[in-house]
Amino acid sequence: MANIKMKMSKQFFPNLSQNYIEILNDDEYYDITIEVGEDPNVKIFRSHMIILYYRSPFLRRTLASNKKNDNGVLSHVKLPNISPDIFQIILKYIYGGVISLNEQEPSKILKVLVAADQLLLQELIDYLQTYLIENKSEWMEQYFELIYQASFQSNSLLELQQYCTSFI
Incomplete structure (x- = not known):
């Protein structure tokens, strides 16, 4: 019998992706707001700094210079060049890879x-x-x-x- 090493790992990406999309929809544990669009089409999204930090180099740079204050005030980022409906699609990609x-x-x-x-x-x-x-x-x-x-x-x-x- 040959000495065969079997790779014994299983990846569960669909469930992981779905869980992260659920995190995106969570209204309780967010720590950053992102304002997108221009008047009259402006929307504020609640998000999670740690996910944005690791998924977008642009947001990583933005957040690094916009750290959360010790006084408990949420970080707030403005992206006027991106419309709310487009940013919704981008966020789903950032969170769920979908x-x-x-x-x-x-x-x-x-x-x-x-x-x-x-x-x-x-x-x-x-x-x-x-x-x-x-x-x-x-x-x-x-x-x-x-x-x-x-x-x-x-x-x-x-x-x-x-x-x-x-x-x-």
Whole structure:
């Protein structure tokens, strides 16, 4: 009988993801508020500094310079460039590692991509660029100027930039 070592570990990511999404919806144990959008479309999200800190390099930098005061006042971050509906999608990704694009309009997916870029969520940036190119190329051709402008506002959107340059 051969000496075979069996790997005896099981990963339970779907349950873990679901639990973290439940934490996102918890109204009791949050320690930070995030104000997104601009008047009249502003919403304040309750969140958890530790999760944001480890999931977004942008928020890590923001939070490091915005530590919770000893007087018990919650940290508050403003992100006026991201709309509430887009930030809701981003938060679900940050907490649960889940994003559902099937029912989303391509223009909304592009907005999620731009927000992911602002928050430096590289894994999501890579996924969304590929998704748009592989699944929404007709829409991208129709709205080429919009795609072009969005892709060249950032150094992270290289796949979209390449798509645009090869299209010209």
